[in-house]
Amino acid sequence: MRGWAFIGGLSVLALIPVVVKTPSYLDVLIYVGIYTIVTVGLCLLTGYAGQISLGQAAFYGLGAYTSAILTVSYAIPSGLALIAGMLVTAAVAYGFGIPILKLKGHYLAMATLAFGIIVYLAFVEFKDFTGGPSGIPGVPPFSLFGFAFDSDIKRYYLTTGAALLTLVVARNVVNSRIGRALRSIHGSEVAAETLGVDTARHKLQVFALSAAMASLAGSLYAHHLGLVSPAAFTFVTSVEFVVMAAVGGLASVWGAPFGAATVTILTEGIRRVMPLLLSYASGEHEVIAYGIILIAIMIFMPEGLVVGLRASFWSRRRARG
Amino acid sequence: MSALLSAHGIRKSFGGVVAVADVTFDVPSGEVRAIIGPNGAGKTTIFNLITGIFPLDGGTIRFKDSTLGGLSPWQRAQRGIARTFQNLQIFTNMTVLENVMVGRHRKSRTGLLAAAIRAPWALREEARIREHALACLELVNLERRADDMAGSLPFGQQRLLEIARCLATEPTLLLLDEPAAGLNRGEADALGRLILSLRQRGITILLVEHLMDLVMGISDSVLVLNHGQVLAQGSPDAVQNNPGVVEAYLGAEVEDA
Numbered sequence: 001m002r003g004w005a006f007i008g009g010l011s012v013l014a015l016i017p018v019v020v021k022t023p024s025y026l027d028v029l030i031y032v033g034i035y036t037i038v039t040v041g042l043c044l045l046t047g048y049a050g051q052i053s054l055g056q057a058a059f060y061g062l063g064a065y066t067s068a069i070l071t072v073s074y075a076i077p078s079g080l081a082l083i084a085g086m087l088v089t090a091a092v093a094y095g096f097g098i099p100i101l102k103l104k105g106h107y108l109a110m111a112t113l114a115f116g117i118i119v120y121l122a123f124v125e126f127k128d129f130t131g132g133p134s135g136i137p138g139v140p141p142f143s144l145f146g147f148a149f150d151s152d153i154k155r156y157y158l159t160t161g162a163a164l165l166t167l168v169v170a171r172n173v174v175n176s177r178i179g180r181a182l183r184s185i186h187g188s189e190v191a192a193e194t195l196g197v198d199t200a201r202h203k204l205q206v207f208a209l210s211a212a213m214a215s216l217a218g219s220l221y222a223h224h225l226g227l228v229s230p231a232a233f234t235f236v237t238s239v240e241f242v243v244m245a246a247v248g249g250l251a252s253v254w255g256a257p258f259g260a261a262t263v264t265i266l267t268e269g270i271r272r273v274m275p276l277l278l279s280y281a282s283g284e285h286e287v288i289a290y291g292i293i294l295i296a297i298m299i300f301m302p303e304g305l306v307v308g309l310r311a312s313f314w315s316r317r318r319a320r321g
Numbered sequence: 322m323s324a325l326l327s328a329h330g331i332r333k334s335f336g337g338v339v340a341v342a343d344v345t346f347d348v349p350s351g352e353v354r355a356i357i358g359p360n361g362a363g364k365t366t367i368f369n370l371i372t373g374i375f376p377l378d379g380g381t382i383r384f385k386d387s388t389l390g391g392l393s394p395w396q397r398a399q400r401g402i403a404r405t406f407q408n409l410q411i412f413t414n415m416t417v418l419e420n421v422m423v424g425r426h427r428k429s430r431t432g433l434l435a436a437a438i439r440a441p442w443a444l445r446e447e448a449r450i451r452e453h454a455l456a457c458l459e460l461v462n463l464e465r466r467a468d469d470m471a472g473s474l475p476f477g478q479q480r481l482l483e484i485a486r487c488l489a490t491e492p493t494l495l496l497l498d499e500p501a502a503g504l505n506r507g508e509a510d511a512l513g514r515l516i517l518s519l520r521q522r523g524i525t526i527l528l529v530e531h532l533m534d535l536v537m538g539i540s541d542s543v544l545v546l547n548h549g550q551v552l553a554q555g556s557p558d559a560v561q562n563n564p565g566v567v568e569a570y571l572g573a574e575v576e577d578a
């Protein structure tokens with residue numbers, strides 16, 4: 001039964017580019033894949049381990065910049081650059097996590113927020129490496145064993161495949177001793193410790209894992225757009241990721257693609273409609289929309305869109321008899 | 322024979338409040354040792370000091386002939402100390418069985434990488450964890466609730482679940498903080514039998530409990546605490562007949578009543 005659902009889902013994903021011919025729609029779907037990867041990581045960190053990050057865009061940016069710098073300036077194969085990015089980013093998260101994961105709740109949120117801002121400023125200021133505010137242009141398409149993902153259709157399959165792989169890895173982790181340890185930290189940190197769970201180490205591990213996932217997404221983003229610049233890695237992007245995770249529902253990694261899709265499509269809609277409504281509207285208005293979405297989710301569907309919609313679907317069915 | 326656990330001159334204060342003043346006691350291996358005393362006497366604080374939730378202000382605690390100083394709670398758990406909580410600390414985001422499976426953490430080793438790729442040995446270990454956790458649930462008669470969410474259990478059963486979770490760690494020393502709170506007469510009797518059967522299995526037990534029938538019925542010896550100090554210790558009979566205890570502790574309850 002579940003196997004068939006899985007195969008059915010895969011076929012739908014595989015057939016989408018055949019049906020969807022409008023380039024801008026395919027572009028949106030590529031971003032859905034990329035954001036799904038970040039959201040899955042955030043879901044592990046926040047939904048399972050109960051730790052907040054408002055700095056996920058920094059890890060996303062570290063991946064993007066590592067890939068861009070290594071492929072553009074050093075002509076290193078993009079696959080290696082991507083892996084290097086994940087390792088570097090995980091190491092940064094680990095090192096930075098040692099002091100700050102001791103913090104809880106709002107304090108952790110503030111610390112990760114500050115970290116995100118520092119990394120953003122580094123992208124702007126270290127001009128010799130990062131190209132400053134204008135960034136690094138001319139990032140080549142991702143290529144693997146000589147095969148270049150040089151069209152939107154190919155990149156759709158690349159990002160969708162990477163997103164599925166990330167989901168499977170996350171599901172495996174969740175359904176294991178490690179996933180249980182993470183949930184126990186969320187449930188009661190003191191009880192987890194007294195049962196022999198090294199909570200500090202597990203928090204660091206999942207923080208580094210979520211950072212590596214964000215980095216993977218960042219690398220795919222850099223190769224898709226062909227350009228990295230600091231503007232893509234601001235605080236707003238971090239908030240966007242949190243909204244995606246919240247919309248998808250933090251209780252299950254399977255909510256991530258729904259959260260990523262809903263927010264990406266909504267953002268795209270806002271971006272197109274806003275200027276028509278308000279002539280002076282600029283990108284900053286997205287933040288207001290995210291805020292409203294987040295508040296609405298917290299009030300009406302605190303467990304996320306998937307659980308929320310399913311619950312209302314069932315209750316309506318039951319009401320009908 | 323040297324003691325399994327020995328606390329020497331331990332002290333702890335919170336701001337101006339001296340919770341544990343200067344307490345020395347030994348827990349011999351294989352005993353059920355009770356700690357009793359009025360509310361605020363410092364019983365739970367002693368558990369927190371033994372398990373490393375708080376650092377000691379002074380004194381030493383030795384376990385299996387080595388000091389526990391500087392070890393984190395999880396390291397103490399690794400050495401064989403498990404505890405339950407007076408204010409329950411159930412993982413309400415998990416099922417009853419999963420709660421107990423967390424207790425197997427220290428006896429299993431699957432890492433992040435093996436988990437991520439569903440390595441065959443990791444799956445085999447997972448099956449062993451589940452089996453052992455189920456056996457622990459059977460010991461406290463909760464196996465039928467295995468797949469229910471832990472938060473849906475009544476309080477009395479949540480206390481039993483905490484015990485099952487501890488048993489999954491295969492502890493040498495088990496600290497029980499008011500396990501009978503909220504249990505009815507029959508359940509309390511069953512708890513007493515459970516504790517004795519655990520002692521039979523070689524688990525040493527340190528029991529904090531207000532229910533005197535239970536304490537006096539199953540303890541090998543009793544430590545009476547008052548205002549963070551040891552008031553008396555000895556066999557249940559000796560303690561019950563100690564005039565100081567009757568006055569300071571049992572007397573106080575009679576007055577209250």
Ligand SMILES: Nc1ncnc2c1ncn2[C@@H]1O[C@H](COP(=O)(O)OP(=O)(O)OP(=O)(O)O)[C@@H](O)[C@H]1O
Pocket residue numbers: 335338339340358359360361362363364365366367407
């Ligand atoms: N974390 C803490 N912070 C501040 N004061 C504390 C803390 N823990 C305990 N205390 C204080 O230390 C004293 C001893 O508390 P403790 O919880 O050890 O008592 P107890 O003997 O377990 O009492 P009870 O029978 O009510 O559980 C009390 O005065 C309590 O208020």
Ligand SMILES: [Mg+2]
Pocket residue numbers: 364365366407
């Ligand atoms: Mg207490």
